[in-house]
Structure formats: C-alpha cells, structure tokens
Amino acid sequence: MRTALVIGTGLIGTSVGLALAARGVAVHLSDHDPGTARTAAALGAGTEEPPEGPVDLAVVAVPPAHVAATVAGAIRAGLARACIDVASVKSGPRRELEALGADLGSYLGTHPMAGKERSGPLAATADLFEGRPWVLTPGKGTDTEALNLALELVSLCRAVPVVMDAEAHDRAVALVSHTPQLMSSLVAARLRGAEESAVRLCGQGVRDVTRIAASDPGMWIDILTANPGPVADVLADVAVDLGEAVQALRALESCDDDKRQGGVRAVEDLLRRGNAGRSRVPGKHGAAPAAYEIVAVLVTDRPGELARIFADAGAAGVNVEDVSIEHATDQQAGLVQLMVEPSAAPVLSAALRERGWSIRQ
The missing domain is CATH 3.40.50.720 (NAD(P)-binding Rossmann-like Domain)
Incomplete structure (x- = not known):
C-alpha cells in the first residue's frame, strides 16, 4: 500500500x-x-x-x-x-x-x-x-x-x-461494547440527582463503572440506532437478572429465615456468575487474566511522583503488570495500586518502604 x-x-x-x-x-x-x-x-x-x-x-x-x-x-x-x-x-x-x-x-x-x-x-x-x-x-x-x-x-x-460474520459481529459488540455503554450511563444517571454528601463518597468502583458514561451522546445515538435489536436482546436478559436481584435483596429484609437464606443464595449466585464472566475477559497479551497482588502506595500530587515510583519499582527488579490510581477526596494525594506477580509483591513492598514510600495494606 x-x-x-x-x-x-x-x-x-x-x-x-x-x-x-x-x-x-x-x-x-x-x-x-x-x-x-x-x-x-x-x-x-x-x-x-x-x-x-x-x-x-x-x-x-x-x-x-x-x-x-x-x-x-x-x-x-x-x-x-x-x-x-x-x-x-x-x-x-x-x-x-x-x-x-x-x-x-x-x-x-x-x-x-x-x-x-x-x-x-x-x-x-x-x-x-x-x-x-x-x-x-x-x-x-x-x-x-x-x-x-x-x-x-x-x-x-x-x-x-x-x-x-457481519451478523455475529453485531451481536458480539452489542454484548461487549454497546450494552456496557448503556449500563455505565444508567449508573451514572443515578448520580445526577443524588445528594452532594453521597456523591462525595464516590470511590474507584463508581469511577471505573461510570468512566465510559462520559462518551459523546451524539456518537452513541448513531451507533445504537444502527444496532438496536441485538442491544435490546442483551438488555432484556439483563433486565431479568435485575428483577431477580431485586427479589433476592427484598428477601434479605424478610423476617422469615427461609426467605432470607434464599435471598443470600440468589445474591451469591449472581456474584459468582459475575466472577465467572469476569474471568473470561482477556488479560495481558490476550491471555486469561492473572491473579495479581496489589501493592498500594500513597502518592502526593507533585510533579514527578509517578515517574519516581515506577523507577523505584524497576530498580527493585519488579515488573508492574498493571496500575490504577484512586484519588483521595479533597486531598492532594492518592493511592497508586501497582499490580504485580504474587511472588514479587513482598519484594516490591520492602523495596518501596526502603525508598521512603508509604505502603497501604
């Protein structure tokens, strides 16, 4: 070409x-x-x-x-x-x-x-x-x-x-791309009218779930208009799961021990099915996701801090497999979560402590 x-x-x-x-x-x-x-x-x-x-x-x-x-x-x-x-x-x-x-x-x-x-x-x-x-x-x-x-x-x-195949592609992206966009937007929409005191409690979990809710609505209207059927099919199945989750949670409020235990089993089943689905998402280099250990380090909001922590990890001979940052509310600091192989976690924790970093368990 x-x-x-x-x-x-x-x-x-x-x-x-x-x-x-x-x-x-x-x-x-x-x-x-x-x-x-x-x-x-x-x-x-x-x-x-x-x-x-x-x-x-x-x-x-x-x-x-x-x-x-x-x-x-x-x-x-x-x-x-x-x-x-x-x-x-x-x-x-x-x-x-x-x-x-x-x-x-x-x-x-x-x-x-x-x-x-x-x-x-x-x-x-x-x-x-x-x-x-x-x-x-x-x-x-x-x-x-x-x-x-x-x-x-x-x-x-x-x-x-x-x-x-084109049709198989459209069904696949409805599941792995288009429906997640709508689910993210649905969760984020609940924050719109929430009390400020509740929003201030937002942690990394809600940031992860709502990240793609910041996408351009005009672009997504074009996409969803072109693939409505497969997306609606996935959402219909999710709606059934949501209905069952609501019933299970209501059962946990019951005074009847049998109903409560049934609710516990239903919620546990939902969470375990989520574990099983998440385990199928390809990880690094397309392989199955590995069970990494997290070394959480308190980092202040100053120029060069992230570069320094990665340099110190490299000096310790540890490869950082993945990373995420959880920002502290109203503070010029945050937790950098370094994902490493389990055997490397104690080595990295000790090396970073020696270099003056504050490690959080």
Whole structure:
C-alpha cells in the first residue's frame, strides 16, 4: 500500500491517517467539514489535497448512518482499488449497500475495537490500534485484493485481525461494547440527582463503572440506532437478572429465615456468575487474566511522583503488570495500586518502604 484516502477525520479516521503516514503511506484526507480535515492534516495525518487518481485503499470513517452512501459514492467514483469502512456496526450498512446496487467486490466492512471517551481529530493518536482486535467481515463476493489491502492496513496500524460474520459481529459488540455503554450511563444517571454528601463518597468502583458514561451522546445515538435489536436482546436478559436481584435483596429484609437464606443464595449466585464472566475477559497479551497482588502506595500530587515510583519499582527488579490510581477526596494525594506477580509483591513492598514510600495494606 502506497496511497490511501481517509474519508472522515474524526478520532478513528485521523488515527488511521497518523498510523499510515508514520509508516510511509501517502494519505489524503477528506471530510464534510473542511476545518476538521485541516486539523487532521496539521496533526500529520495526511494532506487535504485530493489524490490525482485512484488510491490503493479508501477508508470510510463516518457515522454508521452515512456509511452506505459514502462507500457507494466512493466505489462509483472509482476513488480506490478497494474500499473499507470502520463503523462499529456491520450488517446494516452492507444491506443498505446491496439495496443501492453497489458493486461490493472491492468493499470490505471492518471495525477496529479501539476508541476513547473523547472524539474528534485532536483525540487521535498513531498508536490507538496497537494490539487491539480489528474485525474484518468479508462477504462471499469480496475480492482477494480488497481483503489483502485491509489486512495490510491492519498490519500497518499494528492491530490484530479477527475475521467474523457481519451478523455475529453485531451481536458480539452489542454484548461487549454497546450494552456496557448503556449500563455505565444508567449508573451514572443515578448520580445526577443524588445528594452532594453521597456523591462525595464516590470511590474507584463508581469511577471505573461510570468512566465510559462520559462518551459523546451524539456518537452513541448513531451507533445504537444502527444496532438496536441485538442491544435490546442483551438488555432484556439483563433486565431479568435485575428483577431477580431485586427479589433476592427484598428477601434479605424478610423476617422469615427461609426467605432470607434464599435471598443470600440468589445474591451469591449472581456474584459468582459475575466472577465467572469476569474471568473470561482477556488479560495481558490476550491471555486469561492473572491473579495479581496489589501493592498500594500513597502518592502526593507533585510533579514527578509517578515517574519516581515506577523507577523505584524497576530498580527493585519488579515488573508492574498493571496500575490504577484512586484519588483521595479533597486531598492532594492518592493511592497508586501497582499490580504485580504474587511472588514479587513482598519484594516490591520492602523495596518501596526502603525508598521512603508509604505502603497501604
């Protein structure tokens, strides 16, 4: 691949442009908003100048509702040897393209499983896709050239290709992406009218659960409008679980010992099913999540503190597998939770204490 055209210069499109440009591909940028394309170009994602002829690959990075029309237009205009889209829903746009009578041999629906709560070109990075799954949904008539160019794009972006059926993809993202967004928003919405005294008690748990609730509503309306059925199916199952959880908790209020014990068993079953589901989420390097030990360190809010703690961990010969920060309310401090292999936890704790760090059990 020597040339590419990115149509739509938001977070994903600009990140694609940055990744390709960094690897020597001549990238041309197009957007319905010239200012957005200009911003992406200024960031180094490519040039606003139109290509002189057909490029190797056109990457359509527009909202799902506009994918079919944009792809059909690109194919009919002969803008590229092959054309892909990167929308988060796959079966709907393909059906629309078929209805439009577009020649789909040179088209391939794809979806990089990467993103941020922030949107727009200023949030883009060249390494956004590194190590992330990138779903490819070839159809029966997809040309080999289109598939090969898509695979080359995934490789240049340093992502991991995953081939799936379009409908299976939409059901999968409904479960692992779209429903979690709504669940996060539902929990966060309960905070809107909560007493200030309650909100001030928010800890890391509620921060983790509500992180993605900060996402752009407009973007998610586009996504959910394109995949409503599979998301509704998952939510219906969650609603059944919620109803059973409510009944179990009500039983815990009962004066009847049998009802209370039944409630305990039901709540325990829910929590254990949650444990089992969580254990299936891929961990580091795609492997099953490891049981790490947490070394919690009190850190003050001063420049260089995080760098110093990681340097001290490295000096102790300990590899930090993961990290999270829990901020203290109304204090210029927080707890840095360093996740390490169980055998390394005592070594790290002792080394950090020697270097003056305050360790919390």
